Amino acid sequence: MPDSNDTHIGARIAEQRNLAHLTQRGLADKAHISYSLLSKVESGHKPASPALIAACARALGIETSVLVGQPFRAEQREDRFEAPIAALRASLENWDVPLDPVAPPRPLHDIAADVKALGELRRSAEYWKTVNRAPALIDELVEASHRLDGTSRERAHRLLAYTYRCVHDVVYGLGHIDLGSCVLARMGYSAERSGDPNMVFLTAYLRAQSCFSTGRHEVGIRLMERALADVEESARQGDRSALCVQGNLRLRATMLAARSNPAGKGQEDNARAQWQEAWETAERLGADTENYVMSFGPSNTLIHQVSLEVELGNYGRAVKAAAKLHLPSQFAARFPERVGHHFIDVSRAQLWTGHRQAALASLLKARTAAPQQTRYHPHVRETVRALRRADRANSESLANYARWVGV
Template structure:
């Protein structure tokens, strides 16, 4: 059944807190947050920020997905996405043992073309197409790894790394944190064998992302800084790709600093990223979106996560999304801006932003907890029933 409108993230925190026999003061002390903030989040007066959710999850001994209500099983079943996840779980069981296929694998270059297509689906948030192809691509890449040598084998390892990158994205976005962690471990094993520094940097970038779920932002920052040091002086087949990875890792550090409410550090990291982006321009590689536009949308997102919604709206005025820009990043920007408008008291602008996100990246929008929280906030605050909001809420699953 669709979740109740009252079951926002703050309400889940309250429900699980009571199941643990904790008072608000007790949870606030364990989570190292203010009782006032926790109280307002539980009753829906303030948003349950990602930092608050992570802190409460650690204190309650649950995952952030539990507090966010993920995975959204009913909607996944309705879209038949749940049936596509299990073959991926099975596919990840083997990554290092030769298969008993009698036929030879396709040339690594042909496998790579299909993996690149999967990575394109990932960046465009076309998850159904991507997920459907991944199990076969994992098996074929494993087979190629064990039946080739030299540069063909290195390329096969690169293909395998690309499939694990795709698995991480869909698992993380749909709330299967356990599956995302397995994919990350597989990437850690594969990246060095591909002999491409950019893939090792990708592992650091994604590992830092997982620390956002656990609230260990200090660990994430150290992972990023170590990854940046490891890139220094590296030779690469794709030097532009290394610059892109440097840039997105600075952005990841800025987000981590924002989660820690360290505005000065976040601004410093954004400044480093902005300076690099002025040199490189738009430079997508290794499945990331890098350039001046991405710096701008990250600045908006960080301001929103720090509950500085007015500043987020103001910063968004300077963001111009280029035609043909990555749909996953563009959709995320409109979700972040929609959240900012929702909590700044601008319901019409908020819904407009969420509708834009839906048009650009529908699957990503439908399953993202930020969207659900924003919709729930809008529904609680609406003075007169809005048919547009009701239709959007029904589409999301509320």
């Protein structure tokens, strides 16, 4: 596989296809995708959707990270991620063995304050700071979970599960898929011992996210169905935490259904129905709402409406939906990660509808909102590559952005 960051995803698919001794038609048949679409993706004339990438990776017997070029190791070395990632791997070695540390764990209320601060870093997509602080918290909470009992032990596991959630978002965003799977296993262990069903739901939600990488969308959909059935009664009674969980599960089911067919048309009706259910939950809440596990509300649901159209390949509809979306200033300030991801999606839609200047403007907004998330997002690199191929004026701002991304 080429190591160059100048290699687009379609070229990587072609490279891996040739290594597997498959023709384009052979891979198209094996991945259950259109031969014409695959040909256009490999030549760079059509975008490689996440669904198509996952289908090709599954057919080729490789991880999606190989096709998108993740992890972007040169940039991670430049941004000094190697040491904290290594420390995180080391911290994950222990989850069930009590040790005898030099200093005993602090009181849980002191640790909880640091876990809350870690959550704020995750919400802001501060990847380096999150992964740098997490290993010490994991070690301390693992030890606390062995020393405490009763409700205090449950609270230690609750804090530990949430810490794992924070680092999972980072390692997933950086493209360390294997590490993400390990984090999820540890999170599941603590969630089951937390005495909190919402932590169990959150684990299922993140596990379904990993299905995007493997192409096992049907597994993710089933996970969401099971979790939704479990949270239904509490949500029906109006519990706001349960409503936040329910809404997020619906949104994840929406995206899983949208990606369940590489051509983007597989379960379109199901995807739209799931989104409508999420919108009804958002209306019940009445406003953007935060709880200790998940946040949810109208703003995030409308962001996913744009994402849904992008996933289905309806780029014109995505651009129109984005033009109608006006995020409250407090939401943008509170959830820069979601805002950044939104503008990454919008830029993809603008690119493939011929609005190249607008696409670059959206990428700049994504960088302002969540710079580390944007720099390491594979679809940002694909959009930048496509913009550069079409940039006859040799725009300096685009060239500077490309250098920043690593293209």
